[in-house]
Amino acid sequence: MTKKAKKPAKLYERGSERVAMVRNQLVRRGIHNKAVLKVMEQVPRHLFVPKKLQHMAYNDHPVPIGLEQTISQPYIVAYMTEALAPKAGQRVLEIGTGSGYQAAVLSELAGSVYSIEIVAQLAKRARDTLKKLGYDNVQVKQGDGYAGWPDQAPFDAIMVTAAPDHVPQPLVNQLALGGRLVLPVGETQQTLMVLIRTEDGVEQEATLPVLFVPMTGEAERR
Numbered sequence: 001m002t003k004k005a006k007k008p009a010k011l012y013e014r015g016s017e018r019v020a021m022v023r024n025q026l027v028r029r030g031i032h033n034k035a036v037l038k039v040m041e042q043v044p045r046h047l048f049v050p051k052k053l054q055h056m057a058y059n060d061h062p063v064p065i066g067l068e069q070t071i072s073q074p075y076i077v078a079y080m081t082e083a084l085a086p087k088a089g090q091r092v093l094e095i096g097t098g099s100g101y102q103a104a105v106l107s108e109l110a111g112s113v114y115s116i117e118i119v120a121q122l123a124k125r126a127r128d129t130l131k132k133l134g135y136d137n138v139q140v141k142q143g144d145g146y147a148g149w150p151d152q153a154p155f156d157a158i159m160v161t162a163a164p165d166h167v168p169q170p171l172v173n174q175l176a177l178g179g180r181l182v183l184p185v186g187e188t189q190q191t192l193m194v195l196i197r198t199e200d201g202v203e204q205e206a207t208l209p210v211l212f213v214p215m216t217g218e219a220e221r222r
Helices: 015-029 034-042 051-056 074-084 101-107 120-132 169-173
Strands: 063-066 069-071 091-095 112-117 138-142 155-160 175-186 190-198 201-210
Touching (some): 015 034, 015 074, 063 120, 074 101, 091 101, 120 138
């Protein structure tokens, strides 16, 4: 397990806003995992959005991060993290780095996080932000996440934060036994799916309706 760097105290500014976010947006909607709630209180969400929009960072809605992309609303981040259930020492793959915020949340709960972003500018920005904030157990690369990250597989957990219209088989193949895959599936109507790899195959459950940007690249050609 990679040792996490100690975060400078100044990065925890706006702590009262995070506490209010957790109480009013997460707990009231049924997020009860104590580890997830604690991390959501700690990770400085405002530092993952453009400076001119930092005043909106803890509001109950997505926030634009440029290049037609957004940072998901806090509840969706918490819900997907709770559904993924990452544990200390585990290896996690994220498809769709975006701002890097979700990777930061996952990094506090898992051993190592491997994140892929198809937009080169976003990948670089997220990598720089995560490095600056001391999230040393996160690796970010630019590329098409449809194929996953075979060189680092298998993964104990995989999260996808863009919506394909089907479940990418390469991601299922890279799940360890007992591993979880959480992703939105669909086009105009999307559903958040939770898949678990078992000895007999794959179990899957549809959870709640969601709205994510479409998964681009190879996902569009399949």
